[in-house]
Amino acid sequence: MDIQAISEAAQHLMQLRKSHRKAELGHIYYHGQRVGNLAVRLHRELLRQERGCQAGGIDIPQEDTTQEDILRVAGWFHDVGKGIEPHPVYGAVLAREALAGYAAPEELDAICELIHFHAARRRPEEENAANAAADNAWPRWREDFSDGIQILQDADLLDHFGTAGIAHSFFSASFSERRPAEQIAHFFETAVPLHEKSMERLNYSVSKAIMQERVAFEENFFRRFRTEAQGEVWTAP
Numbered sequence: 001m002d003i004q005a006i007s008e009a010a011q012h013l014m015q016l017r018k019s020h021r022k023a024e025l026g027h028i029y030y031h032g033q034r035v036g037n038l039a040v041r042l043h044r045e046l047l048r049q050e051r052g053c054q055a056g057g058i059d060i061p062q063e064d065t066t067q068e069d070i071l072r073v074a075g076w077f078h079d080v081g082k083g084i085e086p087h088p089v090y091g092a093v094l095a096r097e098a099l100a101g102y103a104a105p106e107e108l109d110a111i112c113e114l115i116h117f118h119a120a121r122r123r124p125e126e127e128n129a130a131n132a133a134a135d136n137a138w139p140r141w142r143e144d145f146s147d148g149i150q151i152l153q154d155a156d157l158l159d160h161f162g163t164a165g166i167a168h169s170f171f172s173a174s175f176s177e178r179r180p181a182e183q184i185a186h187f188f189e190t191a192v193p194l195h196e197k198s199m200e201r202l203n204y205s206v207s208k209a210i211m212q213e214r215v216a217f218e219e220n221f222f223r224r225f226r227t228e229a230q231g232e233v234w235t236a237p
Helices: 003-014 027-051 062-077 087-099 105-117 124-133 147-158 163-176 180-201 205-228
Strands: none
Touching (some): 003 027, 062 147, 147 205
16 A cells, blocks of 8 residues: 555645535545544554553554554545535545555455445434435444444544544634634533533543543633633632
8 A cells, every 4th residue: 555645645635625614724634634543543552452462562463554554544535525425425435536546456445445434323223214214325233343444433533522622613613703702602502412422422442531531621621711711810620
C-alpha cells in the first residue's frame, strides 16, 4: 500500500471540504486524519490488552501493521461521501475510485468495507427498520461487525468530543450567532444528554475510558466558561 500517495490523495480531495455548513473549512480532511490516527491507537491498545503487555511494550507483527494501514486509510476517507446520503455507502464507492492503484485489491476491499459500515451503530430495533429500508444491507447487530469496523466506529465517535467537541461548539455558535451565555446554555441542553447516548454506542472499554475523560474535560470547560463569562474567578473543584 502506497501510504504517501494515499495521504496526498486524501489532502487533495478533502482539505477544502466541510461536512456541513456549520463546520470549519477542511473539516472532512482534518476529522479524517484524527480518526485514522485514533483508530490505530485503539488497535494497538486492544492488542496490548489481548497479549497482556505493559503500556508501550508491544511489537507489531507484519499482519497487524497491514491492518493498521487499513484502519488509518479507512479513517482518512470514512467521510469522503459526506453530502451524499447514505454517505458511508457512497463514500465506499468514492474511496474505491480514489485509491485504485494505491492498494492491493484485498486491501482496498477491506478499507471500503470499513467505510461502508462505519456509521452502523444503531440499537437493534432501530437497525431492524433500517435493514428493511436498505434491503438488508447492514449486519444484524454489532456481533456481526469485524474488529476493524468496531474500532473505526469508536474512533469516529470519540473525535466528536473533547477539544474537537469544544471547537465544533464554537464554530456552530459563530455560524448561528449565539452569544456566550446562549452557547453555554445550548451546550448543557444538548451536548450533555448526547454524552450518555454516545457512551452506550461505543464498542470497547478502552474507548469508554477515553470518552469519560473527554466528556469530563468538556463539561469542566463549560462550567469554567460559565463562571468566567460572568466576570467571576474559577476555582477548580
